[in-house]
Amino acid sequence: MDRLSKLGWLASEILLKDSFRKEIYRPEDIGLVLSNANSSLDTDQKYMASIHDIPSPALFVYTLPNIVTGEICIRNNFKGENAFFLFNSFNAYFIENYVADLLENGIMEACICGWVELLGNEFIAALFLIEKLKGNKAVSLSKEYMEKIFKSKNIDL
Amino acid sequence: MSQEVYIAGVGAISAIGNNVAQCLSSFEKELDGIDEITYLDTIHRFKLPVAEVKLSNKELAELTGVSAETSRTTLLSLAAAGEALSDSAISGISSYRTGFVSGNTVGSMDKSEDFFIDFIADNRKGKLRNVFDHECGSVTETVANLLGIKDYMTTISTACSSAANAIVHAAHLIKSDLLDIVIAGGTDALTKFTLNGFNTLMILDKNFCMPFDDNRQGLNLGEGAGYLVLISSKVAKNLNKAVYCKLSGYNNSNDAYHQTASSPEGTGPYLAMKKALEKSGLHPKDIDYINLHGTGTPNNDIAEGIAVKRLFDPVYPPMSSTKSFTGHSLGASGAIEAVFSVLAIRHGIIYPNLRFETRIQELPFEPEKRFLTGRAVHHVMSNSFGFGGNCTSLIFSEI
Numbered sequence: 001m002d003r004l005s006k007l008g009w010l011a012s013e014i015l016l017k018d019s020f021r022k023e024i025y026r027p028e029d030i031g032l033v034l035s036n037a038n039s040s041l042d043t044d045q046k047y048m049a050s051i052h053d054i055p056s057p058a059l060f061v062y063t064l065p066n067i068v069t070g071e072i073c074i075r076n077n078f079k080g081e082n083a084f085f086l087f088n089s090f091n092a093y094f095i096e097n098y099v100a101d102l103l104e105n106g107i108m109e110a111c112i113c114g115w116v117e118l119l120g121n122e123f124i125a126a127l128f129l130i131e132k133l134k135g136n137k138a139v140s141l142s143k144e145y146m147e148k149i150f151k152s153k154n155i156d157l
Numbered sequence: 158m159s160q161e162v163y164i165a166g167v168g169a170i171s172a173i174g175n176n177v178a179q180c181l182s183s184f185e186k187e188l189d190g191i192d193e194i195t196y197l198d199t200i201h202r203f204k205l206p207v208a209e210v211k212l213s214n215k216e217l218a219e220l221t222g223v224s225a226e227t228s229r230t231t232l233l234s235l236a237a238a239g240e241a242l243s244d245s246a247i248s249g250i251s252s253y254r255t256g257f258v259s260g261n262t263v264g265s266m267d268k269s270e271d272f273f274i275d276f277i278a279d280n281r282k283g284k285l286r287n288v289f290d291h292e293c294g295s296v297t298e299t300v301a302n303l304l305g306i307k308d309y310m311t312t313i314s315t316a317c318s319s320a321a322n323a324i325v326h327a328a329h330l331i332k333s334d335l336l337d338i339v340i341a342g343g344t345d346a347l348t349k350f351t352l353n354g355f356n357t358l359m360i361l362d363k364n365f366c367m368p369f370d371d372n373r374q375g376l377n378l379g380e381g382a383g384y385l386v387l388i389s390s391k392v393a394k395n396l397n398k399a400v401y402c403k404l405s406g407y408n409n410s411n412d413a414y415h416q417t418a419s420s421p422e423g424t425g426p427y428l429a430m431k432k433a434l435e436k437s438g439l440h441p442k443d444i445d446y447i448n449l450h451g452t453g454t455p456n457n458d459i460a461e462g463i464a465v466k467r468l469f470d471p472v473y474p475p476m477s478s479t480k481s482f483t484g485h486s487l488g489a490s491g492a493i494e495a496v497f498s499v500l501a502i503r504h505g506i507i508y509p510n511l512r513f514e515t516r517i518q519e520l521p522f523e524p525e526k527r528f529l530t531g532r533a534v535h536h537v538m539s540n541s542f543g544f545g546g547n548c549t550s551l552i553f554s555e556i
Contacts, residue, residue, distance in 0.1 A: 055353075055356075055357040056357075057357055057358045057359050060354070060357045060358060061358075061415075061416040061417050062416075064416075067416055070413075070416065070545070073413060074413050074414065077413070079411070079413065
């Protein structure tokens with residue numbers, strides 16, 4: 001697994017370990033909507049470097065940003081819609097609209113969404129679990145709240 | 158969703174022929190289309206064999222009546238889609254709700270590669286007209302416009318199952334009564350991008366590929382395009398000629414295992430075949446021929462073989478990989494092989510699996526080695542499995 005996938009994978013483990021009851025959903029009803037600014041550039045650069053010797057198949061298969069969504073899906077047996085978007089910075093407005101639309105139209109019942117960014121020594125992962133069913137400590141999905149959480153973690157936008 | 162979906166026309170261009178008749182003739186003669194690289198400009202020439210369409214871009218342009226500056230992916234698409242449409246002999250498609258659903262994986266990458274040679278040397282150089290057509294959807298749009306199809310057009314890009322999924326999507330459009338006629342299939346030209354990518358994955362055979370053989374070393378890339386004209390029963394009633402057959406079943410299932418490899422148990426292939434059978438209301442014993450995905454890679458063929466075993470054991474229908482003739486044409490392969498499957502029913506033929514020598518150790522069956530004629534072929538299964546675990550099976554049935 002490449003570093004971007006490991007980062008997203010670990011963040012999703014932390015997100016889901018206590019609060020998520022995936023058994024109440026069908027695998028097809030759980031989706032992922034992730035985003036970042038630098039795509040799979042960290043692995044792309046490593047792959048380019050490997051070309052001078054022998055192009056590495058193991059690196060090559062990670063030269064797409066959405067592989068991290070696939071890794072999280074395989075780990076958790078999620079089979080719903082998934083997508084990976086590129087933005088200059090965390091775009092809570094887009095995430096709210098996009099995820100709310102998927103939930104409201106019955107495309108999915110639960111969604112892991114957010115930001116998974118890694119390049120060189122810099123990395124940030126901020127994931128949100130959005131469900132139609134209101135959990136104990138849940139708050140309503142809003143871009144303002146997502147922004148607030150993002151900023152409260154001292155994440156440099 | 159109860160509408161039947163009929164096949165009214167077929168068109169194909171591949172390494173073994175520039176049209177359906179030429180492809181059939183090559184099968185009869187058991188002549189493959191794999192050779193040294195002739196048209197693609199690459200450092201791998203004389204090192205890696207490929208299955209090129211035996212026409213230059215200039216010749217393809219003459220065949221299709223468009224500019225030779227057009228991308229090869231578009232030229233191939235136009236040749237096969239045009240053939241399918243005229244084969245269907247539907248008069249006045251404009252009086253029907255008509256769509257074009259086309260799969261591809263490279264878009265007009267061939268032209269982008271031309272652009273890059275000049276651009277990398279000097280970023281003020283390079284002809285921009287070579288990149289405006291880059292993305293996959295642009296190929297579909299150009300061809301739909303040239304065919305005069307205006308009601309609906311879309312592109313499906315799910316790696317090697319693109320064209321098969323285009324056919325599935327087309328069937329949904331007809332079954333839902335959104336369209337009356339859909340020309341559906343796929344196209345892909347050979348490019349440096351795909352050849353280098355597959356070479357990086359170390360799944361190219363340096364010799365001619367040997368699908369479903371115990372000593373298989375990998376695949377040979379190919380190129381081409383294939384299209385079916387799918388019609389509703391309403392259109393079928395007004396047709397002046399007999400339809401070929403119907404699309405009786407289909408399914409798309411995912412392996413959820415690895416980016417580019419199939420699961421060892423062949424989960425995705427098994428589910429796709431099983432659910433396609435269920436949709437058609439048929440049983441494994443009803444299938445008279447399987448057109449295998451059969452790329453010739455160690456991984457695909459064992460995964461597909463195990464899936465076939467799980468579903469069909471102990472009675473196996475004749476099966477073969479026609480990629481031993483055409484190479485693996487990626488986003489086009491599902492449609493080229495769907496055309497071959499339709500023709501197997503029409504002509505009562507089974508295609509040979511060339512170069513087969515040794516049965517795969519783990520499998521209790523082997524592919525058909527000879528071109529068989531005079532067979533009763535009622536139901537054909539066609540498999541297309543793509544990277545990302547994206548597996549599709551189609552079933553065609555005589556009427």
